[in-house]
Amino acid sequence: MNTSPPLLQIDRLTRHRAGRMAVQDLCLSLGRGEVLGLLGVNGAGKSTTLSMIAGAMRPDSGTIRLNGQDFVEHPGLARTMVGWLPERAPLWQELTVLEHLQAHGRLRNLNGSVLRQACETIVQRLELSDIAPRLAGLLSQGQRQRLGLGCALLHKPALLVLDEPANALDPVQVAALRQLIRDEAAAGTTVILSTHLLNEVTAVCTRVAILHQGQLRYAGPVEDAGAQALEQQFFDIAMHGRSVAA
Template structure:
């Protein structure tokens, strides 16, 4: 059994005199009808870290991130980002965060450059500064050649990159990404990865959700594991992994994965012959 005694119950391990967490979640609940999507989460995410929120499909990751970023109101609980309550002080929170949500919706009849210029001005940046940052982001994210192309004609990878550029434009303290690499080709994924690593190296915080353990293990230094609306373990990657050979192995144990030999009952499957 992996030893995760320092990684349970969502504790960050920071002392009382340590730095304030980037995100503090207390007693967070969300129900949809009879279904409980998030079940009383308590979690502190440390500042200046690359954090993975991992779990199987339906674990509650997207619902949690939606509540943390102010996109979905919780039934109960409190969320603070950079020391500000998400629902009591939304303007202060939104000024400090960048969000790349699942099912990203963009102003598709604008070009990539027009979109960034518009978003920068919405964020209160002076026009010249917004345009300067847009030029730099378009270049770094390998979108300069497509900057005058309408977003509606962008590929999935290009949409993820222009969405990331829009989320980074105002230089947020905390960046929230929901499955940022899903549907992205390897070249675009590497570009996004380089930008995120540079961003966290500056002292900013990235929180991203994923169910791809290999990706999380290669990127993150802090992990929270979620299943059935609850946090199963949280802490530095090495603590959550414990004695398991990989994060994948630790994850399967933490979420109580069953049915690994379920294919044994499918003795009719394969072989190339139809059976009637």
């Protein structure tokens, strides 16, 4: 029996945005190597939740602990331990792909030969060599997404946070992304994958959480729910806001 403490522990996380409750009293916990599929319709609170977990947005109340340390008390944790790919990868348009990776590495305290090796590994792993000298501002959306993913992986984070990562990827790239997530989890990385596609969750996730109007309405192992039951859960929650016990 695994008695090790969770890598990520979220307790009563709450955040208001634009005068409304975006996330309310969210509680979650994830161990090392787990892959959580965060499901919900548009406006359910997925992106706000991920932004707080990634350290890009502060909660109004509640706590986020990574490896037992509080994000508020240790603000540098997100930079060193979290890899973050927002729905739209933020890129510096005037830098090349390689320069972009190098800049992100320095922001995460990578330098010298360690930085060079990390960049080489990412370029090979995500098949970026052909576009390495190209300006980020001239990339296609799919290429931008792959570069954003590379920046998230560069420093070998303990927690990888992905917001709709398959956007703009072709079917071959989607299959490669799924395998990458499996490989990261097998290596001990904890992954949170936000999506509105059930097949993404059943393909790669070990656990699932469904948000509705900022509240957690269902959480549990994917294998326990099953694809058909999970689809029904998602439909009931999305259409009727029905709460289902985990």
